[in-house]
């Protein structure tokens with residue numbers, strides 16, 4: 001019985017191990033490619049999509065890695081320019097600047113010192129990404145992935161500002177999500193829902209980057225004035241962090257708020273509920289099969 005068990009399991013194990021080895025690139029891989037994202041980049045919008053405006057939007061590499069940045073957008077010219085954007089005002093920091101790249105043009109940058117380099121497109125400043133450079137050999141797959149999912153839900157603060165909630169009018173909802181230090185959160189996807197009585201007046205998905213912090217939503221027209229007996233109930237729930245192959249499901253409640261007239265315009269700062277264990281479990285289960293990029 002034991003022998004039979006062994007002989008059936010061993011081939012399965014062999015297949016499993018082979019599959020894992022295939023999915024992990026060799027440790028000496030020191031070339032990384034970043035492209036412009038698919039889709040329309042010439043008007044704002046890509047930054048709201050889960051994929052972001054560059055692919056990958058956030059990448060972690062070892063010192064010495066050669067990073068090739070390619071404009072794969074056949075419909076537009078773009079740049080990869082190191083620096084930050086405040087509103088629509090960019091500030092170049094000088095680590096690299098591809099200059100204008102026509103379709104299929106590439107620019108190469110060698111990551112020579114550790115640190116985090118945000119970058120953007122000079123022509124479309126909503127296009128933003130981040131390159132994180134770490135000590136060579138310091139990486140493990142877990143470390144790489146943790147970069148994009150370092151937020152726990154109990155470290156997220158939600159600030160919700162709403163209109164007054166008048167009958168027959170849509171109510172605006174400005175949602176700000178930050179960490180405990182007031183910094184933006186990297187790639188969080190959330191669902192925002194509003195109900196009044198039994199009526200659902202808003203139910204949509206939102207996405208934020210590190211630089212976004214605030215998204216505006218609006219309900220459909222309210223059935224009646226918001227009041228103590230008929231408040232608008234807002235719920236913001238996390239769906240996950242990161243994007244593409246780095247995506248990690250992290251379902252859980254971030255904040256709830258009841259809107260009644262006297263409190264309608266007051267910001268509510270609500271600490272989120274911790275679901276660290278869920279994050280940890282889904283992280284591990286995905287990591288083992290994820291190729292490093």
Ligand SMILES: [Cu+2]
Nearest residue numbers: 078121123124
């Ligand atoms: Cu551009």
